[in-house]
Structures are given as structure tokens and as C-alpha cells.
Amino acid sequence: MIESGTHAPDVPPAVFDGPPGTALRLERPDQRIADYVSEYYVHDSDNPNLLGAIEWAMPGSANLRLFFGDRPYNVWMASRAFKPVPVAALYGPTSRASRFETFGGATVGMNITAPGWARLIRKPAHQFRDRIVPIAEAIPGDFSARLFAALAASDKGPEIKGVLDAFFLEELGPPNPDEPMIRRIMALLVDETVDSLAEIAAKVDLTAQQLRTLSLRYFGFPPKRLLRRARFLRSLLRMYAAGGEADYSLRSHSYFDVSHFLRDAEEFLGMTPRRFMAMQTPYLRHLLTARQAVFGVPTQSLLSIGEDPSTSE
Numbered sequence: 001m002i003e004s005g006t007h008a009p010d011v012p013p014a015v016f017d018g019p020p021g022t023a024l025r026l027e028r029p030d031q032r033i034a035d036y037v038s039e040y041y042v043h044d045s046d047n048p049n050l051l052g053a054i055e056w057a058m059p060g061s062a063n064l065r066l067f068f069g070d071r072p073y074n075v076w077m078a079s080r081a082f083k084p085v086p087v088a089a090l091y092g093p094t095s096r097a098s099r100f101e102t103f104g105g106a107t108v109g110m111n112i113t114a115p116g117w118a119r120l121i122r123k124p125a126h127q128f129r130d131r132i133v134p135i136a137e138a139i140p141g142d143f144s145a146r147l148f149a150a151l152a153a154s155d156k157g158p159e160i161k162g163v164l165d166a167f168f169l170e171e172l173g174p175p176n177p178d179e180p181m182i183r184r185i186m187a188l189l190v191d192e193t194v195d196s197l198a199e200i201a202a203k204v205d206l207t208a209q210q211l212r213t214l215s216l217r218y219f220g221f222p223p224k225r226l227l228r229r230a231r232f233l234r235s236l237l238r239m240y241a242a243g244g245e246a247d248y249s250l251r252s253h254s255y256f257d258v259s260h261f262l263r264d265a266e267e268f269l270g271m272t273p274r275r276f277m278a279m280q281t282p283y284l285r286h287l288l289t290a291r292q293a294v295f296g297v298p299t300q301s302l303l304s305i306g307e308d309p310s311t312s313e
Contacts, residue, residue, distance in 0.1 A: 001044045002106055002157035008294045015293040018286040021047020026294045027161040033168045035183075036116030039295070040164050042156055043283070044106040055283045056276070057098045058236070059229060059268050062112040062125065062220070063091040064135060066148055068156060069105015075132060078270060082132040088144045090135045092128030093220030095229060097269045097276070106156050110164065114186060114218040118176035125220035143171065182218050185211070189219075189226050192234065195254055197224050231255075232264040236273055240288060246273040 001023040004016035008028050018024055025042040028034065038061075045053075065085075067073070072084035076099045117125050121138050128138060135144035147167060154163045176182075181204060188200045200223055201211045215223045235251040242250060248258050255261040262272060269276050291297070 001046050002042055002155065005158070006290075006294050007158070007161050011293045015290050018290075019282045021045055021050055022283060022286075024283075024286065024290055025157060025160065026290055027164075028294065029161075030165040030169065033165060033172070036113055036119050036172055037110050037164075037168055038113050038116075039109075039111040039291075040160055041109045041111075041287075042106060042160060043109070044156070045102060045104045047104075051103050053102050055100045055102065056279070056281050057100065057284070058233065059094040059096055059098075060111075060233075061114075062093050062117060062128070063109050064112060064147070065089050065091060065107055065109040066151055067105060067107050068152065069103070071103040071105070073103060073105075073107075074101040075099065077130050077132075080130065085132055086134040088135045088148050089132050090128060090138045092131045092133070093125055094130055095221060095225065095268060096130060108151050108156060108160060110168075114182050115176070115179050116172075117218050118178055118182060119172045124217045126216040129220040178214065178218065181206075181214060185214065185219075185223070189223070189230055192231070192252065192254070194227070197222075197227075200227075228264055229268060232261075232268050235261065236265075236269075236276075237288070239273055239277065240285070246277045248273070 001021075002025060004018070004023040004025055005011075005013060006016070006026050006028075008026075016024055023042070023044040025040075027040040029037050029040060066089070067085065067087045072087055074081070074083040075085050076082070077094065078096045112120065114125075123138055135147070150163050150167055151160070154160060184204050185200065188194050188203055194200060194203075197208060197211065201208050204211065206214070212222050215221065215226065219226055221229070231252045231254060235255070236246075238250040239246045239248075248261060251258070251261045255264075265271070265273050265276075
């Protein structure tokens with residue numbers, strides 16, 4: 001297996017002591033890249049008892065994931081099945097928790113922010129939402145092959161940060177003219193005092209239709225849905241951090257009542273938070289703990305916008 005850990009300073013090694021037969025690596029990208037690719041991660045497993053293991057991932061932003069192993073994994077997003085997942089895959093922005101069936105091997109992943117999508121991918125994000133496709137379908141040319149080759153030649157552990165920093169510093173290209181507006185929208189999407197589409201449009205001086213067009217192009221979903229997803233994830237992550245059974249009193253103050261919160265849970269999880277948290281998800285819990293230690297927030301890969309939406313209320 002790979003060597004678990006991180007190059008981030010002052011992170012206790014014990015943070016990466018996860019389930020037996022598994023390894024995890026989390027890295028902060030170079031500061032010149034972090035606005036576009038917010039996180040590097042590696043998941044690895046070689047425990048025969050984990051063949052066919054089921055794990056879950058929460059909804060969030062786009063990712064690139066490259067698999068190195070004998071048998072690729074399978075993913076279900078609601079009623080959609082991706083069996084098997086391409087070895088070099090783009091995960092579009094997601095609005096539903098995903099169920100993974102794994103068979104060992106290492107997966108190297110990168111979280112792509114909305115500005116990163118603007119720099120790297122010419123096609124609109126909404127074309128790929130809640131989908132998994134070969135990277136080459138979204139980024140034409142030899143980008144996918146070169147990324148796979150660079151990672152295959154590495155140890156997929158401590159070398160990953162340097163390999164990916166060098167790769168993306170070459171690949172990001174010139175700024176997209178929409179980047180300033182994308183960043184303004186991002187800041188408002190994670191501001192829990194912002195409750196409505198009209199409020200965002202007014203603050204960025206766009207019409208509702210202009211805002212919707214930009215949101216679909218770079219975030220994959222309309223702004224109202226992104227606001228609801230961020231609000232729900234803030235609530236759910238607070239419940240995870242508290243431990244034990246899901247405490248619905250920790251939901252965001254902008255929910256009218258528990259039934260309002262549970263409607264969002266059905267949409268974004270497909271089940272109640274209590275049922276979700278009662279399931280055996282040791283790797284997800286380990287990942288959230290390690291992400292808190294490395295990035296200071298547990299939701300970095302969910303929103304991929306570079307600031308903590310989980311602690312403000």
C-alpha cells in the first residue's frame with residue numbers, strides 16, 4: 001500500500017491511522033494551484049476482507065480520479081450505476097450521496113473548484129452533473145493520458161504532491177474572464193446569511209437569468225440548488241462532528257423545522273441523516289477526521305471553494 005500521511009505541517013501521524021488494510025493520503029496543492037484544484041488525495045486498500053466493501057461519499061464538487069489496481073470499483077448515484085468506473089474518470093458535480101463498491105487498489109483524486117473548471121474544462125459543468133465519464137470526454141487531447149502516466153510513474157504516496165503540483169502548473173493555462181464573478185458567487189454560496197437567489201443576484205449585480213447561466217456553466221447546478229446543498233452539508237457535517245446519533249437540533253437555523261431539513265436529506269442523501277450516520281462508514285469518518293486535521297475544515301472536497309462553511313451559524 002501507499003504511505004499514509006501528508007506534507008502539511010503540524011498534523012499528527014496518528015490522524016492517518018485508519019481502518020485495517022487501508023491507507024489515506026491528503027495534500028494541500030501549491031498556493032498557485034489551490035484556487036483551482038483544492039485538494040489531492042489517495043485512497044488505497046489491500047485487505048482481502050475488504051473486497052466488495054461498500055462505502056459512501058457525500059455530494060459535492062467535481063473531481064478527477066485515477067485508479068491503479070486489478071479491478072476497478074463500481075459507483076451508484078441514486079438510480080444511476082457506473083459499473084465499472086473508468087480508470088481515468090471525471091466525476092461531475094454531484095447532488096446526491098454516492099455508494100461505492102471497492103475491490104482494493106489505489107485511487108488518486110483531485111478536487112476541481114469552479115474556477116478550476118473554468119481553466120481546465122471548456123464544456124459546461126451541467127453537462128456532467130451527477131455523471132462519471134472518462135476524463136478524455138471532458139478534456140480532449142492527451143491530458144488524461146499524460147496525467148495517468150505521471151501518476152503511474154510515481155509512488156502514489158509522498159511523491160504525489162510534487163507530481164500533481166508540477167502537472168497543474170503547466171496545465172492551468174491563462175485566466176478565464178469569468179473568474180472574478182465566479183469567486184464572488186462562490187463567496188455568497190457559502191455565506192449562511194444569504195438565503196435566496198435574488199440576494200445573490202443583487203450582490204453581484206446580475207439578473208437572475210445571468211446568474212443561473214454562470215452557475216450552470218461552472219458549478220453544474222442552479223444557484224438555488226447549490227445554496228440548499230451547502231446548507232444541508234453544513235448541517236450534516238456538524239452532526240458528524242458531534243458524534244453519536246444525528247442530532248437534528250444542529251441543523252442550520254434557516255430550516256423552518258425538522259421536516260424541512262428531512263426533505264433536503266431525502267434529496268441529497270436519499271435517506272434520513274440518522275440512517276446515514278448509523279451505517280458502517282469507517283472510511284468516510286476517517287476521511288472527514290483527516291481532512292479536518294490537514295485543511296482545518298471537514299468539507300473541503302464537498303464545496304471546494306477554499307473556506308469553511310461548516311462552522312458559521
